[in-house]
Amino acid sequence: MEKTKYASNDTEVxxxxxxxxxxxxxxxxxxxxxxxxxxxxxxxxxxxxxxxKLNSLEKIRQYIDTVAGK
Structure with missing residues (x-):
């Protein structure tokens, strides 16, 4: 199986x-x-x-909310 090479810089996507x-x-x-x-x-x-290696956006959102004091 080939590695997917799709990357987007569109923040809405x-x-x-x-x-x-x-x-x-x-x-x-x-x-x-x-x-x-x-x-x-x-x-x-x-x-x-x-x-x-990928990153979970949900965990990052929670972390930023915590750091920001929300």
Whole structure:
């Protein structure tokens, strides 16, 4: 099976996804590579699927709400 090479930078498309790549996470958050990876680690949002590293947007949203005090 071939690895899917579909990446989107359209934030409206990305808002509906459960999991995103590091590059897509950077686009959603509007931050750099190091910051996006740090946020994903702090939020415990890193998920491994068939050897691919993806990030859970739901966990990241919860983490940001917690940090922001909501």
């Amino acid at each position: 990305l808002k509906n996804r459960l999991l995103v790549t590091d590059e897509e996470l950077r686009c959603v958050l509007g931050v750099g590579r190091k910051t996006a990876k740090a946020i994903a680690q702090e939020a415990d949002a890193v998920v491994r699927v068939n050897g691919r």
